[in-house]
Amino acid sequence: MSDQGRKSAAKGFSTRAIRAASRTPRVGQRPSSVPIYQTATFASADAQELGDMAADPRAGYSYSRISNPTSSALGAAYAELASGEAGVALASGMGAIHAALASQLKAGDRVVAPLAAYGSTRTQLTDTFARFGVTVEFADLTDNTAAAAAIAAGPTRVVYAETIANPTTVVTDHATVARLAHEHGATYIVDNTFASPYICRPLELGADLVVESATKFLSGHSDVIAGVVAGRSDLIRKVEKVQIDTGATLGPFDAFLVLRGILTLAVRVERHATTAAALATWLERQDGVQRVLYPGIPSHPQHDVAMRQFRPGVAGGMLAIEAAGGRDAGRAIIDALTLTELTASLGSVHTMVVHPPSTSQRQMSDAELASAGITPGLLRISVGLEDLEDLQDDFAAALAVARDLAPAVEQPAVGV
Ligand SMILES: Cc1ncc(COP(=O)(O)O)c(C=O)c1O
Numbered sequence: 001m002s003d004q005g006r007k008s009a010a011k012g013f014s015t016r017a018i019r020a021a022s023r024t025p026r027v028g029q030r031p032s033s034v035p036i037y038q039t040a041t042f043a044s045a046d047a048q049e050l051g052d053m054a055a056d057p058r059a060g061y062s063y064s065r066i067s068n069p070t071s072s073a074l075g076a077a078y079a080e081l082a083s084g085e086a087g088v089a090l091a092s093g094m095g096a097i098h099a100a101l102a103s104q105l106k107a108g109d110r111v112v113a114p115l116a117a118y119g120s121t122r123t124q125l126t127d128t129f130a131r132f133g134v135t136v137e138f139a140d141l142t143d144n145t146a147a148a149a150a151i152a153a154g155p156t157r158v159v160y161a162e163t164i165a166n167p168t169t170v171v172t173d174h175a176t177v178a179r180l181a182h183e184h185g186a187t188y189i190v191d192n193t194f195a196s197p198y199i200c201r202p203l204e205l206g207a208d209l210v211v212e213s214a215t216k217f218l219s220g221h222s223d224v225i226a227g228v229v230a231g232r233s234d235l236i237r238k239v240e241k242v243q244i245d246t247g248a249t250l251g252p253f254d255a256f257l258v259l260r261g262i263l264t265l266a267v268r269v270e271r272h273a274t275t276a277a278a279l280a281t282w283l284e285r286q287d288g289v290q291r292v293l294y295p296g297i298p299s300h301p302q303h304d305v306a307m308r309q310f311r312p313g314v315a316g317g318m319l320a321i322e323a324a325g326g327r328d329a330g331r332a333i334i335d336a337l338t339l340t341e342l343t344a345s346l347g348s349v350h351t352m353v354v355h356p357p358s359t360s361q362r363q364m365s366d367a368e369l370a371s372a373g374i375t376p377g378l379l380r381i382s383v384g385l386e387d388l389e390d391l392q393d394d395f396a397a398a399l400a401v402a403r404d405l406a407p408a409v410e411q412p413a414v415g416v
Pocket residue numbers: 092093094095118162166191193194212213214215225226227344345346
């Protein structure tokens with residue numbers, strides 16, 4: 001019917017098109033995958049219902065910056081796997097770290113953070129939080145005596161650590177650090193990105209909040225940026241408040257991709273870890289490799305702590321090597337590798353090798369790098385799902401290229 005010819009009760013084409021294309025199907029049978037609720041808004045039954053949700057976002061859905069069913073499903077799934085009462089999904093790992101920290105901190109508060117940690121987390125603390133009056137003390141939190149001294153050195157509001165540190169793979173003793181934090185009235189927040197809840201669940205070891213970059217092992221395919229936080233319900237409510245206020249919300253399609261990744265998290269991490277353990281043992285025997293850092297091998301400085309708090313026999317997919325020949329050798333190895341992705345990320349099906357001094361830790365001065373145990377020739381390897389023999393062949397060829405360089409310059413010995 002043409003719009004001119006319509007009867008007065010009939011609606012015009014545009015109105016009918018908008019209504020027809022917005023009608024959501026009633027589905028009697030449960031879908032096997034969590035649906036992607038790709039909508040910014042949800043219509044309430046009446047003004048009272050909309051008002052109730054403005055007062056308490058948990059009363060239902062109104063606006064996807066505040067909450068969205070697909071993103072809520074991811075928050076709940078992560079909480080269950082991390083042994084938290086509640087969980088929340090955010091726009092990125094950095095968004096998750098920010099929301100967890102900001103939910104606990106105010107001007108004048110003091111944070112104790114690890115010397116070895118993801119570079120952007122350091123700068124979030126030293127640049128963004130510092131501008132709002134928060135002070136940060138960095139300490140070697142893999143050394144329980146140093147951790148105790150740093151926490152006791154002043155009133156401490158938050159102790160922050162990584163389960164397996166980026167990039168050196170050093171491991172924190174969560175049970176001890178959580179006890180020290182609680183003795184001083186501090187909240188213990190842990191970044192579990194390198195481990196994933198399949199390997200380690202810091203909340204079971206005493207942490208108050210656990211955060212992860214879901215960009216990495218949780219989603220696993222390097223196709224989404226996302227973050228998650230889990231913990232006690234009262235603490236997660238405060239994290240959600242920061243997320244809503246700052247808009248660090250995860251979109252529904254991105255939440256769906258992480259949920260899909262979680263379906264295969266266990267089998268992927270098992271395979272990442274089996275290949276990583278074999279590659280680490282093999283690399284330890286290769287000429288041109290000064291040191292291998294992998295929590296699953298006895299030479300790792302916190303091997304015993306790792307074995308105590310990880311799933312038995314699964315030490316993860318992350319390892320680091322120190323190339324004999326320092327910075328030039330490290331760069332030569334990266335350039336000579338052919339199977340790996342030259343990128344700054346990790347936790348993917350693709351093996352990824354980075355040179356932290358020039359990527360993830362580029363914000364740090366040489367002195368800061370040295371104090372964090374990062375030698376100039378350090379390479380971080382995120383072992384993917386390729387065949388072990390192909391990776392060994394690729395590394396063997398790359399190490400040969402590095403060995404052919406000009407005579408190696410000895411690196412200063414720096415402990416981690
Ligand atoms: C340990 C760790 N935490 C947090 C992040 C930040 O995650 P995103 O890039 O998802 O913001 C990263 C990123 O590499 C990381 O390695």
